[in-house]
Amino acid sequence: MQLGLDGMPARLVRVTPSRLATWEDCRRRYRLTYLDRPVPPRGGPRAASTLGAVVHTALQAVFGDAPARRSPARAALEVDRRWSSEGFRDDAQAATYRERARTWVADYVERHAVPDAPEPTGEVVGLERWLSAPMGGMVAEGRADRLDDRAGETVVVDYKTGRRVPDADDARRSPALALYALAARRTLRRPCRRVELHHLPSGTIAAAEHDELSLAAHRERAEGTATELGAATDAFEADPGVAESLFPPAPGPRCASCDVRRHCPEGRAAAPAEPAWAGLAP
Known part of the structure; x- marks a missing residue:
């Protein structure tokens, strides 16, 4: 158990891969997406x-x-x-x-997936499975697309349908897949090291085998990010006037598809809006 400065148990920061990624991508978008009340209107469907x-x-x-x-x-x-x-x-x-x-x-x-399939998945032990596990100063949560059991080990499967074909480095570097692997180990109480990105348009599978060091590195980075966003959230809730200093924008090309760009002058100036159908796989 972690203790706060007053000796009382410290509040665990609940995070999902999406929250962590949004914080690292753009802190203003994080505030507009997760903190502001009432929730600001978003962009239309893509x-x-x-x-x-x-x-x-x-x-x-x-x-x-x-x-x-x-x-x-x-x-x-x-x-x-x-x-x-x-x-x-x-x-x-x-x-x-x-x-x-x-x-x-x-x-x-x-x-x-069919009987006698050339590349069988193994036994499916989770579909859209909600995972939640305390890890140090955070509770890592998220919904895994699929969890397979292969020879007694859990494999994390994530479906992709975008333009870019992922590779093994993408699977290895993915914070979301690593957190799902860590949470699956705690939840299912069985080994979980392999993570896979299944890209439907190309029919490819990008896979990575984590070890204890690589999973620990992902966890350490996630805990650091969780600590930062947790402290910023606490400060914002105590004094909303600190919003601009704690949640600055990070304007760039990705602002073209941001669903809260209407509330961000810097984002609108950084890139023209993409049409709603941009990003489709060719």
């Missing part, structure tokens, strides 16, 4: 996010069923059932990506 959500929920439905009931046709049907056209340029673009999503998910299920 096609890439819509597409990713459809693919994720379709795969959750397929992997949540018995292996004998899984099939490429069933996977494509799940995309149809969950489809949304929010954020796409027009009906034609939405129809194109709907068909692509059907193909991506069907091919993925055929390779990994």
Whole structure:
């Protein structure tokens, strides 16, 4: 147990990978997203996010069923059932990506999820599994896309549908995957070292095997970030007038797609707004 300066137990900072990433990316966006009340209006839906959500929920439905009931046709049907056209340029673009999503998910299920699949995933032990575990001065939380059991070890699987094809370095450097691995070990009480990024558009898997040193490094960085954002949050809640000094903007190219750019003059000046369909995989 950690003790505060007054000898009382210190408050554990609850963080998710998204909170940590937002803090490191732009502190103003962190405040606008997580702290301001009432919550400032956001930007409209983006096609890439819509597409990713459809693919994720379709795969959750397929992997949540018995292996004998899984099939490429069933996977494509799940995309149809969950489809949304929010954020796409027009009906034609939405129809194109709907068909692509059907193909991506069907091919993925055929390779990994049907009986006698050429690249079987192993036993699925978690789908959209909420993980929460105390680690030093923080409680790391988050929802893992999928957890597999392979030869008695848990493997963290994260689905990707964006433009960029991830590689093994991306998997190794991912703070989110490392925190999920650490939390899964605490929650499921079994080894968890391997993390994987499954990129549906390219059909590739980027994998990394963590060791104790690499996981400890991820944890140390996350704890440091959690301490910073926790202290800033406490100061802001005590005196909202410190907002500008504690939560400055970090203007740059990524401001083009920021969903709170309407509330940030520096962000609007840094980059013109991208259309809602920017970021779709080609």
